[in-house]
Amino acid sequence: MSAQFEKNDKIKFSEDEVLRQIEQAILDHRLAPGTKLKEVQLADLFGVKRGMIRKVLTRLAHSRLVDQMPNRGATVARPSVKEGQDLFATRRVIESAVLQNLVTHIDHRGIAHLRKMLRREQKAYQRGDSATALTLSVDFHRELAALAGNSVLEEYLHDIIRRTPLVILTHLGDDEQNRCRNQEHEAIIDALEKHDLKTATRVMQQHLLHIESKIQHKPEKPQADLATLLRRQPEAVQA
Amino acid sequence: MSAQFEKNDKIKFSEDEVLRQIEQAILDHRLAPGTKLKEVQLADLFGVKRGMIRKVLTRLAHSRLVDQMPNRGATVARPSVKEGQDLFATRRVIESAVLQNLVTHIDHRGIAHLRKMLRREQKAYQRGDSATALTLSVDFHRELAALAGNSVLEEYLHDIIRRTPLVILTHLGDDEQNRCRNQEHEAIIDALEKHDLKTATRVMQQHLLHIESKIQHKPEKPQADLATLLRRQPEAVQA
DNA sequence: TGATAAAATATTGTTAACAATTTTATTATC
DNA sequence: GATAATAAAATTGTTAACAATATTTTATCA
Structure with missing residues (x-):
């Protein structure tokens, strides 16, 4: 009982x-x-x-x-490889549009805010806290969309970001390859500050293509039981 | 009883x-x-x-x-004016990306198919069947997205197209202004056939801005009862 | 009359029991 | 032992009754 x-x-x-x-x-x-x-x-x-x-x-x-x-x-x-490719391709479209909005709309306050986020991200990397770093890295992209001021674009980017990890997992595995390089984040801020759309877009495209290029098929992993898997590991919790 | x-x-x-x-x-x-x-x-x-x-x-x-x-x-x-603007702005982004995909991917079969759709649309206009013409006009945009071969872009365009009539109704009213001019559809096909992305994009932007420019606030209409309103008028059914 | 409170009604939200379906286990047959 | 038919169990789907909440109506008082 x-x-x-x-x-x-x-x-x-x-x-x-x-x-x-x-x-x-x-x-x-x-x-x-x-x-x-x-x-x-x-x-x-x-x-x-x-x-x-x-x-x-x-x-x-x-x-x-x-x-x-x-x-x-x-x-x-179990998203297909094709769906993953489409997701990434669309993400490049959306993020380009975000930058295009930002380059005209952003002000000093926005730039300062982005730099603050970048610093937090860099610190997380430096102390080896890659879970937090990944979260902050994603937040950076989300924040770009929020600052761009188009709610529909923002909504779509959120949708894509939500779906992306599953695509990567399904076809690339848990190889830690899927995080942003934050030097590129810095370069994007610099370009935005100078209202240099061309550079910002170029860096962003590189940035996204870097991950996209690694998608390829990968065999399945063995599986434990549901209850165990739902129980979150303490060390994975973000700071 | x-x-x-x-x-x-x-x-x-x-x-x-x-x-x-x-x-x-x-x-x-x-x-x-x-x-x-x-x-x-x-x-x-x-x-x-x-x-x-x-x-x-x-x-x-x-x-x-x-x-x-x-x-x-x-x-x-009751979508806001801002939401309507964001929706239209995003639509321009999505449709541009669709054209960009199409201009490299489309073949003679695709072009022929689009022309067939255009003819049906034109005939509907000529015989004064504006309900069918509107449907076919929307289908034209959907078909462009389908031919572009990116399922996520297609999904997003569907979403936008689904939401657009309500935005127009809310802020522009039932003024019949919200249909495509099919000369522009023809111009888009012509440009695609010549792989002329620049022209295709320019026409598409005009095409979309034409409707977008008319959004403005409009007072509410009186309202009949729910059962009556749900009952569809026979003449509105598409052929 | 107009405002406030209380009761009555209408509407949405939840649940436990049931029905339908699929999946697994068992049996029968060759 | 393999295969197919059957039965049992597990799982998803639906519903009617109930609970909680919101809205409307009525009653009360200044």
């Missing part, structure tokens, strides 16, 4: 919190592409009702992080 | 069909921005269960055609 109750012996999570945790588990590579996501199992795991898991899975399916098949449930999505 | 049962005296619709009908009612301007969408009313109207309406409303909210507020239900979305 004890063991079977342990699973519910925890705080109840909100829908957004459950979404965030599952999404993070996917993006942290703890849930491999193709992994079955069973509703009751997840519901018990988080101590919530099945209906909520259902809604969460639908939301995740919408952002293409999971696949849903009628009557056959949800699995972690 | 008769009148109150009439409402259910019809075929049961599938979820996709219900979604399609409500979306069409919004895009046809039969449901004005801000209109409350009550779950039981819609469920009775379509002869389906409330849970299905619930799912449909969530899907519509996701594509920003309806707003959902916790505990306060769903309404037809």
Whole structure:
């Protein structure tokens, strides 16, 4: 009468919190592409009702992080190589447009803000905290889009950024190749400050092509059980 | 014991069909921005269960055609002027990228296909069937994206095209100004055939700016009841 | 009359039980 | 032992009843 109750012996999570945790588990590579996501199992795991898991899975399916098949449930999505290429190509288009907006709209305050973000990112690298560095690196791109002031472009870039890690994982593996080189971030800020669109765009294209060029097929990894994989490793938590 | 049962005296619709009908009612301007969408009313109207309406409303909210507020239900979305501008600006970015892809990838078969679509569009205009002409005009843009072969770009353009009529309705009204001029469609095909990216892009930009320039604020219209508005007018059906 | 509070109604949100379907296990047959 | 049919279990899908919240109506008082 004890063991079977342990699973519910925890705080109840909100829908957004459950979404965030599952999404993070996917993006942290703890849930491999193709992994079955069973509703009751997840519901018990988080101590919530099945209906909520259902809604969460639908939301995740919408952002293409999971696949849903009628009557056959949800699995972690396995994006094709082609989808990955299209995603990267579109990202180059979006980020170019962002820069084009920025080069006319940005002011000293914006530049200063970007430099502050860059410094935090560099410090994280220097102290070897690559998890934080990666987060901050992504935030840099997001912040560029936010400063550009076009909500639709921003929305699309968020969508792409959300989907990208899964593509990389699926076809490149967990090889730590997928992070930004922050010298390029610095070069982009410098160019923006001088209102030099051409240089900013060129550096950005290099920057993105650098990752894109590495996508290629890779065999699947063995898989542990769902509960273990959802449990986040302490050392991976960002500072 | 008769009148109150009439409402259910019809075929049961599938979820996709219900979604399609409500979306069409919004895009046809039969449901004005801000209109409350009550779950039981819609469920009775379509002869389906409330849970299905619930799912449909969530899907519509996701594509920003309806707003959902916790505990306060769903309404037809009222996009801001800013959102409309951002949508159009992004559309120009996406369509430019589509042309850039097309100008290198397109072959004679593709060109022939586009010309066939253009002829159908022109014929619809000539016989005064503006509803069909509008549909075909939109299809032309969609087809460009499909031929470009980037699924993400295509997806985003679909999203923008889906959201655009509501923006135009909200801020411009039902003034019939919002259709493409198909001479420009022809010019785009001509330029693509000659692999002339510069001309194709220039015409496309004009084409899109033509509509974009007309967005401005406009007072609200009076509103009939939901059941009437959902019932589609026969003459509006496409040929 | 106009404002405020309370009650009644309407609407959205959640849940547990059930139904339908798929998946796994078992049995039967060759 | 392999294969196919059958039964059992697991899983997803749906629904009706209930709970929570918001809105409208009515009642009360200044």
